[in-house]
Amino acid sequence: MTPTLLLLVVLTALAMAYMNGFHDASNAVSTTIATRTLRESTALAMAALLNLLGALLGMALLVVTAEWAVRLLGMTPLTEATADSPDRLGLALLAIMLTTIGWDLLTWRLGMPASTWHAFLGATLGVTLVIGATAAWGQLGAVLAVSLVGPVLSAGLAFALMHGLLRLGRHERLQRGHLRFAQTLSAGAVATGHGINDSRLPLAVVVVAATATGSTPMGMLGIMVAIAVAVGAGTLGGGHRIIRTLGRRLTDLTVAQGLAAEISAATTMSLSLFGVSSPISTSHALASSVVGAGAAEGLRNVRWRVARNIVLTWLATPLASALVGAALIGVALEFTTS
Template sequence: MTPVLFALVVVTALGMAYMNGFHDASNAVSTTIATRTLRESAALMMAAVLNLLGALLGMMLIMVTAQWAIDLLGLAPLLEATGGAPDRLGAAMLAIMLTTILWDLLTWWFGMPASTWHAFFGATLGASLVLGATAPWEELGALLVVSLVGPPLSASLAFVLMHALLRIGRDERLRRGHLRFAQTLSAGAVATGHGINDSRLPLAMIVIAAATVPASPVPEAAIMVGVAVAVGAGTLMGGHRIIRTLGRRLTDLSVAQGLSAEVSAASTMALSLFGLDSPISTSHALASSVVGAGAAKGLRTVRWPVALQIALVWLSTPLATAVLGAALLGTGLSLVEG
């Protein structure tokens, strides 16, 4: 891979990390803002710092190697198809990341929480088809299983937790201030988990690109810090449209409901990260948990048309990004090689 193309891949990966933080800031702060547990500025600052620290922690806990990155992203077939042409690999990586960024921008504009991981794997599928590579069916299958199991699990757990809090709430010793404090802690856990989970995506892309350069000019530590800062900076800006969807449009959250949703989302993320060792969408986890916490106080409290719109976006993400990724890569290759 040429130095210029490598630099483009690194910059685009950092852009994807920034966009991911911006798009998914709602996962940690929407419920605390909606319930007035924290002011919006304070919530975003807390989420940004914990996303940054979570990203650094997550990257330090793993053995960062090219093979780790390839296995995580399922890019082995793509590397095999472009083995003698690293610049074609670089072009494919750019198309995949640009597709992911564009999808995050589009779903943010419409205020829809969507999965960056799903967008990435959909774009990878499209790029693989253009290059004649075998699609990463194993990784796609694992992601599909987690996606099918994760939302119902998150919603059910939030439903049970909310009922438990309703019972505990009858005890006069449990005051509203206690719930607000607990909700702040749970929001912090979601932010930290998001940093651990989603920082691996841009990091892995940079590591794979660096492996194609004989002597990578960027130290590993600098890459890790750059990714963490990009995720934190994006979170600080906050995707306010999605925050409004999760915090207000989907259901009217109480403090107890916000706490239940965040604890459920954090638990699902922890199970995925440390139990299944498979990436999970934090957007899926929190949105499903909000629905479960809302339904615990009555099915009519959930605005089901909004929930249906979100579900349709989730279902369309892999297909739409596969088409977009294939189109971007096909156009890029025709311009370069034509």
């Protein structure tokens, strides 16, 4: 891979990290803003700082190797097929990341929470098939399984937590101030977890690209810091459209519902860090938790039409990303060989 192409891959990875923070800022702060627990500027600043710190912590705990990066991204067939052509791998990485960034922009514009991970893995599938390699169907199956189980688990946990909070509230054991304080802490946990989880994606891309040039993925402290800053900066910008969807359009959140949703999302996300190898989407976890917390006070409290549109977006994410990724790499290969 030429130095110029490697530089483009690194810069695009940083752009993807920024877009990920921008798109997913809503995951950590939408409930606190909707319930007026925190002012919007305060909530975004808190989320940005904790996303940055979470990203630094998450990357510091990793044993960064080429094998780890390829396995995480599901790129074993792709890297094997391009072993003799590093530039082709570089073009493939660019196509995958540009597809992911484009999908995040589209879903942000529509106000729909969607998974950056699933967009990336879908694009990887499409690009891999066009390159002529066998796609990592096993990892895709694991992602789809988690996509089904994760939201159900999140919604069920939030539903149970909300019922517990309602019981405590009837006995006046919890005051509103206590709930607001607890919600601030739970939102911080989601922000930190998002930084830990999603910083791995751009870092792994850079490691794969660096390995293809013949260099080692060691000594990447500067890249790690840059990725963490990019995620934090994107979060500070805030995906306001998705914040409105989760905090106001999906259901009319109370402080107790926001707390239940945040605790449920943070708990579900932790499974991807401690025992589940396939990434659990922060967007899926929180949106499902909001539905579960809202349904606990009555099914009519949830706007099911909005929930249906969110689920359709989730289902479309890997398929649409695969098609766009395939088209991009096809154009790139045609252009470079002509």
